[in-house]
Amino acid sequence: MIDRHHRDIAHQHEQSGPAIEAAAVRHTFGSGDTARQVLVDFNIEVAQGEMVLLMGPSGCGKTTVLTLVGALRSLQSGFIRTLGKDLREADERAMIEVRRRIGFIYQAHNLHQSLTVRENIGMALEVHRPRVFANEADLIDAALDDVGMLGWADAFPATLSGGQKQRVAIARAVVASPSLILADEPTAALDKANGRQVVDLLHDLAKRRGSAILMVTHDSRILDAADRIVEMEDGRIVNVETRQRPSTKSFNQSTVKDRRDQQACEPQQQK
Amino acid sequence: MIDRIIRSLANRTPLGWRQLRHSKSRLIVALAGVAVADVLIFMQLGIMGALFETAVTPLRMFKADIVLLSPEVRELGQSGTLPRRRLYQALGVEGVASGSVLQIGAASFRSPSSIRQANVMVFGVDPDFDGFSRPEIASQLSKLRVADALLFDRLTRQPFGAVVARAEGGHAVPVEVTGRTVSIVGLFSLGASVANDGSAIASDQTFLRLFPRNSAAAASAILLKISPGADVEAVAERIRRVLPASDTRVMTTEQYADYVKEFMQDNTPIGFIFTFGVIVGFFIGFAIVYQILSADVNDHLPEYATLKAMGYTHRYLLGVVFEEAFLLAALGFVPGILLSFVLYWMLGAGTELAIAMPASRPVLVLAMTLAMCLFSGAVATRRLKAADPADVF
Structure with a gap:
C-alpha cells in the first residue's frame, strides 16, 4: 500500500529527460579585486535513478554546484535545468517550487530539536500544503521503516546518535518521493559503519523510488555505491568514472542485510 | 492543548x-x-x-442624574458659580423630578491637637435635602440644623486622627476653620483626593458663614433627579434648550465624571x-x-x-x-x-x-x-x- 502512495507522489513529480542538465556554468563569489571564480564552464547531466558522486578538494566548487542545481542560489552564467525547470529565468517563486521537489541531505542533519522525529519528517510533507498527501502518517512510517527508525518516531533528535539523526534526515529527504536528492557530505560526521549504512540506504531508496542522487563527498569508502564518480578541481571537471554496479536487486538485498546486521550490533538508544 | x-x-x-x-x-x-x-x-x-x-468621588455621594455647573467648570470645588434661579427653571422642564443647590468651597481645617492644617472640601446643602445616596450621611443631616455644625470625613488625612477618634465617641469636637470655630457633630467616609485632604458637609447657612464671599443667590452646582422612567440624555437635552449656555453647563453625572477625568488627564x-x-x-x-x-x-x-x-x-x-x-x-x-x-x-x-x-x-x-x-x-x-x-x- 505504501508503495502505491510513493508511486502516486512520484507521478506528480514525473518529468521526462535528465534530472539535472548543466552546461557552461560559471560562478563567481565577491567582486573586484576579491572576486573568485569557483565554477568554470561546468557541465554535468544526471539521469533519473542515477547516483553520481561529486568529489574533489575543498574549495573546488562542489557545494556551489549543489546550491545552484538545488535552486538555492541564482545562476550567474550558463544553463541549468533541474527536474525540467530552466533555472536561468526562474524567479523566487519558481525556485521555491523546484526546491519542494528536491530532497536535501546536509552534513549537519539540521533537524528541528523541538520537533519529534515524526514531526521533523512531516515537515517535508507539510511544505506541499494546501495539497495534502493521502496518508501522511503512513508515508512517514514507511520512510522511517526504510531507514530503520520506526521505533524512534516519537523521540526528539537530542536523544539520537549521530548515525540515527542522519538516517532521520534521509527519511525526511525521501518521504515525499522527490525526483532528485542532493546530499552534501552525508557521511562526514559518521564512523565507517554508519557512513556505509547511510550511503547504502540512500542508494537503496533512490533505486526503489526512482530518484536521481547527486552527492558531494570526500569519503573514498563509499565509491562503490556510485553509478558515476565526477572529480572536480578548480571549478572544472577533471575526470569522470562510470562504475559497474551490482544489479539493483542484489545490491538492495545486500544492503538491507548489512543494515540489519549493523542494527543488531548497535546499542539500543533510549527514546 | x-x-x-x-x-x-x-x-x-x-x-x-x-x-x-x-x-x-x-x-x-x-x-x-x-x-x-x-x-x-x-x-x-x-x-x-x-x-x-x-476627583469625582464626592459627586457619587449624591443621588443626582444631572448636574448643572458653571461653563468654567473644571472639577468640583473649582467650578465657579451659576445663578440659583437656574434650579427653578430646570424644575419646570419635563422629566425633572427634584433638585437642590450644592455649595462647594475649600477651607483650611486646623486640628486642636496640632498646628498642622488640612485642606478640606466643604459641601453646603439644605439640611432637608434628600439627595444623598449614602444612608450614613442622610441619617445625620438633621444634626446640621445647629449653627456651625459639620459632618466630617473620617478618612481625612492626618493630623485629624484624634479629632475623628473623639467624634467616633459621640462627642461634638471643635475645630478651627478659616478663623472660625465649628463643631464636628458626626462622621462619614469618603476619602482624600488629589486636591483635598478630606471633606466636610455643612448646612447651607453654615457654609455661607464659613465662606462669606459666596452668595445665597449663586450655586456651585445644581443637582437634579429625573422622574422614574425618563431618559436622562433626553431630559438633559431639554434642559440645555431652556437654560442659557452662557452661564450654565448641563451634563449627566456620568458625562461630568468623564469630563473631569479627561480634564485631569490632559491638564494635570x-x-x-x-x-x-x-x-x-x-x-x-x-x-x-x-x-x-x-x-x-x-x-x-x-x-x-x-x-x-x-x-x-x-x-x-x-x-x-x-x-x-x-x-x-x-x-x-x-x-x-x-x-x-x-x-x-x-x-x-x-x-x-x-x-x-x-x-x-x-x-x-x-x-x-x-x-x-x-x-x-x-x-x-x-x-x-x-x-x-x-x-x-
Whole structure:
C-alpha cells in the first residue's frame, strides 16, 4: 500500500529527460579585486535513478554546484535545468517550487530539536500544503521503516546518535518521493559503519523510488555505491568514472542485510 | 492543548510554540518580562484611574442624574458659580423630578491637637435635602440644623486622627476653620483626593458663614433627579434648550465624571506622569520580548535556512516568529493580570485609594501587550533575512 502512495507522489513529480542538465556554468563569489571564480564552464547531466558522486578538494566548487542545481542560489552564467525547470529565468517563486521537489541531505542533519522525529519528517510533507498527501502518517512510517527508525518516531533528535539523526534526515529527504536528492557530505560526521549504512540506504531508496542522487563527498569508502564518480578541481571537471554496479536487486538485498546486521550490533538508544 | 489549537487554526505544525517550549528557561524569562511589563502598565493605569476617580468621588455621594455647573467648570470645588434661579427653571422642564443647590468651597481645617492644617472640601446643602445616596450621611443631616455644625470625613488625612477618634465617641469636637470655630457633630467616609485632604458637609447657612464671599443667590452646582422612567440624555437635552449656555453647563453625572477625568488627564501632571509610565512599561516589554525573539531567531537560523531549502517561504518563517510573539503576549498576560489584581488589592488596602479594575482595562492592556509583542516580533524578523538556504551546505 505504501508503495502505491510513493508511486502516486512520484507521478506528480514525473518529468521526462535528465534530472539535472548543466552546461557552461560559471560562478563567481565577491567582486573586484576579491572576486573568485569557483565554477568554470561546468557541465554535468544526471539521469533519473542515477547516483553520481561529486568529489574533489575543498574549495573546488562542489557545494556551489549543489546550491545552484538545488535552486538555492541564482545562476550567474550558463544553463541549468533541474527536474525540467530552466533555472536561468526562474524567479523566487519558481525556485521555491523546484526546491519542494528536491530532497536535501546536509552534513549537519539540521533537524528541528523541538520537533519529534515524526514531526521533523512531516515537515517535508507539510511544505506541499494546501495539497495534502493521502496518508501522511503512513508515508512517514514507511520512510522511517526504510531507514530503520520506526521505533524512534516519537523521540526528539537530542536523544539520537549521530548515525540515527542522519538516517532521520534521509527519511525526511525521501518521504515525499522527490525526483532528485542532493546530499552534501552525508557521511562526514559518521564512523565507517554508519557512513556505509547511510550511503547504502540512500542508494537503496533512490533505486526503489526512482530518484536521481547527486552527492558531494570526500569519503573514498563509499565509491562503490556510485553509478558515476565526477572529480572536480578548480571549478572544472577533471575526470569522470562510470562504475559497474551490482544489479539493483542484489545490491538492495545486500544492503538491507548489512543494515540489519549493523542494527543488531548497535546499542539500543533510549527514546 | 496549544499544540492542538494551532494545528487546527493554522493547519500546520506549531513550530513557534514548540521552539518556545523547547527552551523552557527562555520561555519563563520571556513570560516574566511580559508579565512585569503588564503589571507596570496595569499599575500606572490603576493609580491614575484611582486618582482621577477621587476627583469625582464626592459627586457619587449624591443621588443626582444631572448636574448643572458653571461653563468654567473644571472639577468640583473649582467650578465657579451659576445663578440659583437656574434650579427653578430646570424644575419646570419635563422629566425633572427634584433638585437642590450644592455649595462647594475649600477651607483650611486646623486640628486642636496640632498646628498642622488640612485642606478640606466643604459641601453646603439644605439640611432637608434628600439627595444623598449614602444612608450614613442622610441619617445625620438633621444634626446640621445647629449653627456651625459639620459632618466630617473620617478618612481625612492626618493630623485629624484624634479629632475623628473623639467624634467616633459621640462627642461634638471643635475645630478651627478659616478663623472660625465649628463643631464636628458626626462622621462619614469618603476619602482624600488629589486636591483635598478630606471633606466636610455643612448646612447651607453654615457654609455661607464659613465662606462669606459666596452668595445665597449663586450655586456651585445644581443637582437634579429625573422622574422614574425618563431618559436622562433626553431630559438633559431639554434642559440645555431652556437654560442659557452662557452661564450654565448641563451634563449627566456620568458625562461630568468623564469630563473631569479627561480634564485631569490632559491638564494635570498626573495624566502626563502616568501616561509616561504606561509608555515606559510598553517599551520595557518590547525590549524584553525583542531580546528573547531575536535570540531565538538567531539560535534557529540553520533550521530556518533548512526550511527555506526545503521550499518553505519567507512568509512561513515570519508566521513562526509571529506565532511565538502572539503566544508570549497571550501567556504573559495571564500572570500579569493576576498579579495586578493582587497589587490593586494591596494598594487599595494600604492607601484608601479606590483602585479598581474596570472591564475595559484588561482589554486595553491585552491589546497593548499584543501590539508590544507583535512589534517586537516584527523587528526580530529582520534577522530572518540572514537565513540563507545556500548557507546550510
